[in-house]
Amino acid sequence: MTIDYIPEPPGATEGERFGPPWQGVTLPREILDRHGAKILDPWAVGLDPGETRPDSTVYRADVLLVPGTVLRSDEAVTWIDATLADIGLKLSEESVVRARERDYGPGTTWVPAVLEINEESRDVRADAWPALRALRRALDGEPAERALRSELADISLDHLFVGSATSGIGSLNLGGEPATSGHAVIDEPGVTARPGYGRVPVTVVAGPPRRRTVEQLGGPRITVVMLDTGVAGHPWFKPVDAADAFLTVDPPGQQLIEDTHPAYAGRDIARLVGYEDLGHLPNPLVGTLNSHTGHGLMLAGLVAQIAPDARVVMYKVMHSDGVVPEEAVHAALDRLLARMDDGEPVDVLCCSFGGFAETGDPAMNALFNKVNQLRARGVIVVNAAGNYATTRPFYLAALSETAVQGPPLAPMLGVAAKNPDGTIAIFSNEHPAVRWLAPGAMVVSTFPPQFRGAQNATLSTGERASLDCDAVGPFCGWSGTSFAAPVVAGTIAAELTKTIGQVVVDPVERARTVIDTMINDKVVRPEVVPI
Template sequence: MQLTIDYIPEPTGRGGGEPFGPSWQGVTLPREILDRHGAKVLDPWAVGLDPGETRPDSTVYRADVLLVPGQVLRAREATDWIDAALYDVGLRLSRASIDRARDRELGAETVWMPAVLEIAPERRDVRADAWPALRALRRRLTEESGTDQAIRDGVAQISLDHLFVGSATSGIGSLSLGGEPATSGHAVTDEPGTATRPGYGRVPLTVVAGPPRRRTLEELGGPRITVVTLDTGVAAHPWFLPVTEPDAFLTVDPDGQQLIEDTHPAYEGRDIARLVGYEDLGHLPNPLIGTLNSHTGHGLMLAGLIAQIAPDARVLAYKVMHSDGVVPEEAVHAALDRMLALMDAGRNIDVLCCSFGGFAETGDAAMQALFDKVNQLRARGVIVVNAAGNYATSRPFYLAALSETAVPGPPVAPMLGVAAKNPDGTIAIFSNEHPAVRWRAPGAMVVSTFPPQFSGAQSALLATGERASLDCDAMGPFCGWSGTSFAAPIVAGVIAAELTRTIGQVGVDPVERARAVIDRMIEDKVARPEVVRI
């Protein structure tokens, strides 16, 4: 069967549906995951409102952290103003967060840094909550007219530190459709033959084919197209050379990864999950049981899909996603800052693949800082591909929901939102829909690389000595998995393959090249690769 990607030039809305979806969708993270990341859910019906204030939508955010421009944290007058405003809710910025910003070298571009909230002096019985803290800052901005304009501009950019989630399914049930990440972490939680789940979770597979042939640099005649993935990191696999090998397909950036690690909020002694190193460590949610975490191996799946379609390219992987599928917004900002620095230093980056996303409390405005940062990459010619999300809703899922948003100024490279298709071409039942999601690619039970060293509960359904039935937790080097998480890298791989055909071109503006490639994919019905009968 031919691999086809659909482009919908004028998507039609579905009548009769709630445009934002049920209020619980996208925010059903279990308590243990919220606690692991120091997070909470913003409940629209349990927050205070001022006269005329619009009720927010639900979202997930670090409970006691704000994302603040580093330049604001470095300015004493600005932090004093913020502390005075936060005193109304009994809080202030932590001294450690301010010191970290003042010790860091910042360029001309805005760099968002996580600032932890702590109890203000002489205040008691205070709950450190970033949402009322943010409202207190915004309230004071409206009430005070004489504040220095530079301070006003900086404070206006402060936002919640959102937590995004990966867009891989880990078992879909009739009562849990759209809930991600799955609570169990098992590959498939039901025995084969039961009817409660249609089988979208990851399942071990045997693949008899080897990796596709990759041309040498001499045969290629130019630099390789680079696809950046922001995901769970890398792991060893028989298909891939070690990341330290010259010209390896799967590569990492240890210095950039250290920047991401160092961006973790400046907590003092709190045990909050950290992103450490560039490897997918496969942390177990419960070591006593041994279950696999819901998104273990997620990043390697992405790399394998891109390799199958564009073996002449290379993947540069940054670890921003925990193995439970949670992606802190400050880690995404740090990765994007690193990409911009690399490009300014002369490194080529052509495609960015983001197989995660989340919901925002105030719509597009809440995602403006992240959108601005992504647009800086697009202005340099980077095509951005975003997963549409797995919540079976039309509620905006970011960044995919911003894919068709106009960007003022000179042209920028395209940004794509990608939904998932079933093998028969229908839309996968879990896939989100939104007017900005114009692309559909295979995303149901796609086959790719999985870390063979990770095993699940190791509780085979039937075992007698060396004989055993298929245990859906006993993973091997490959698996079938579903989600818009995997539709996105398929599109990214097709883009990389198309860009590879342009390597010999010289003097071409990268933005014009990016736009031309996407236009060609639309015109060619984006069927890749061609089938050659044997």
């Protein structure tokens, strides 16, 4: 297995670049309704003279992400409500009360605030996009010395990101676009001669890789944090609360993520509960496995194969349908910063999700600033490139090469996917910031054996049956840049493990040195010794 670094990013060429640069997210109506979301249609929004038309994105329809300092200020809340009154909206009182009950650290914390319709208004839609435009327009007319001006300018949409499982790119049926319903299998086995990129059960006859004890290592384990679908039981992994378990969780941190769910007034919107991947079915009456069931365990298993001496801490921010609310990501990052301030180690952060932004890089400033606080502490951030076969920026991967003023930061990497033969996977995104290529097509890893959907084998005689892709078992093959990212994260963890026991080393310098080593030496993991 090799990981490649692209020394020169792909440049612009004459004519159409590979993949449609305008590619947007397409999600079925039932998923949008489940999360109280909508897709911003660039051609159906109002524009002021000279205003740039936005791009498509997915966001909670009636929620804004607001800095906590703003919601704690009576003056700021009054100004927001007065501004929104012109379009018949206001902030929900419950959102403001909940925001003021939270404990905030020294950095900026973004809080979801639900929009409500004013009592005297009629035929008004609570839409966060026109609400955000109204606030920005009003703020342009405010004096420069206005209190909390910069914080008010930071109010943004509550984006919904997506995981990187696979179904198909448009009508091409090539595999690669995030799956949105049912299981992620493109074709039933045996129907076509060409394999798809979807989730397929496989048999693994080897056991888990050998793991050295902390005493044998001579120092603390390297910590890889994953933000994904949560954990599930598997024969390879001890219980998450076992001593020195490879796969672990942070229940208090997970509770913070759960409590950050928007303060809806009695609306039934899907929420993240606990740290377990519960394998929720998209439609219990039909019963097929959800598109991203087992996604997080696949990621953990890939790191285990490459860096068994490390440990993985999983935070559940992704629903089993692949949707990742931005407020959950903020809560997880806030928790990581707080834990690091308390002396807890974090060495690598792996994010196998992303999305498109309506105004490009500026729309992602809040998250970028947050991950940069982790990078300033020496955390290497690894992001999946996305699976839309497009050149359109997919965040956060598209910010991986963005220069930041100030002291040096630990590297941030964007990772594309390779096929087993070394070619770039047809579904993988392309972007100048995506400089790393790792195996991501039909990789084999751990899957929750207790999850089984209602779909049956195509052919069965009782004792004999064809492959049942809705009964995956303890292992499966799956494709996506989602899985290329943990391959790189695991390789980084293995390289960092070599530094355990070194005399005091600046964490940022250590991180940069490890990545430079991986760039200069073609990385092969694991080292293969013929028998």
